[in-house]
Amino acid sequence: MPEPDGHLFDEFVTTRRPALIRTAYLLTGHAEDAEDLVQTTLIKVVPKWGKIQDNPEPYVRKVLAREATTRWRARRWRETSVEHLPDRAAAGPSLAWNVTVRDALLRLPPRQRAVIVLRFYDDLTERETAATLGIAIGTVKSQTSDALARLRTLIPDLAADGSSVAGLRG
Numbered sequence: 001m002p003e004p005d006g007h008l009f010d011e012f013v014t015t016r017r018p019a020l021i022r023t024a025y026l027l028t029g030h031a032e033d034a035e036d037l038v039q040t041t042l043i044k045v046v047p048k049w050g051k052i053q054d055n056p057e058p059y060v061r062k063v064l065a066r067e068a069t070t071r072w073r074a075r076r077w078r079e080t081s082v083e084h085l086p087d088r089a090a091a092g093p094s095l096a097w098n099v100t101v102r103d104a105l106l107r108l109p110p111r112q113r114a115v116i117v118l119r120f121y122d123d124l125t126e127r128e129t130a131a132t133l134g135i136a137i138g139t140v141k142s143q144t145s146d147a148l149a150r151l152r153t154l155i156p157d158l159a160a161d162g163s164s165v166a167g168l169r170g
Contacts, residue, residue, distance in 0.1 A: 009049050062134065
């Protein structure tokens, strides 16, 4: 096993943290939870750094997705859904669409949400998504199909205006 290189870890965190936070935000729906999720993920990755430092991205994404699911399971009985979100200041022309898609993503089961985020937001292939989540490619396909069908019912404009879930990047 290679000796862990702390410099490589620092470099990875510096360069990949913004992307990890964006992914975590889509998985959790809250900026504070996303920060916590990334921090917890990085803490869990440190002991394995010597083994993964040559290609850490897939392993870090796997830990991130699994930790998001674990957190969701632990919190789901304590949270209360509300019909309307509090007013927020507009950050740009696509804010309403981003909020709509984010809210719809949060209504998906954790695995479907993870598949959609990894496939359409992080641009992973079906094979990469399956490897990241530790599931079969067929499961990725069925979860994607089910999630997209659900999103189409939650966001009728999704199919009508040609927009996609990946439109959150803007």
